[in-house]
Amino acid sequence: MPEELVESIKERVDARGVSGYIAAAAAHQDAMDRLRELAECLEEENGALTEDDQQAALDRIAGIDDWHDERRPHRDVAA
Template sequence: MATRKITITVPEELVESIKERVDARGVSGYIAAAAAHQDAMDRLRELAERLEEEHGAVTDDEQQAALERIAAIDGWHDEHRSRSDEAA
């Protein structure tokens, strides 16, 4: 992916906090990753808004059913992971 150098203004305290976690060359990567994450979240929110406009809001029952399905999938993965660990 091509990159472009830009100038941004960031609170000094934030820059110092980031520098404590990465070396000087890693600051750009850290900020680029944060911007990429925010961009992905913005795109996801926009998709959710479009889907809600097209199909209506998710009901509490639909949300609960989705959460239960996710929990079941997590349980299935945990069970299979522990079987794999025991076999190894």
């Protein structure tokens, strides 16, 4: 691993946290790789998503975000 990268990580975490930081990064990359593999498999089985399919998914996600925002307690922030 490049020493500059290790030093950059050390600036953010203490010495014991470096391995945890690297493990979390590896776990994240593994999850992204698995999602990509799943997407590729689904695309092979069902064909590529259309732009309308993608927009429908984004609209659904936005709707879920709005639903959560409406139920989240609001805090008044003093100016």
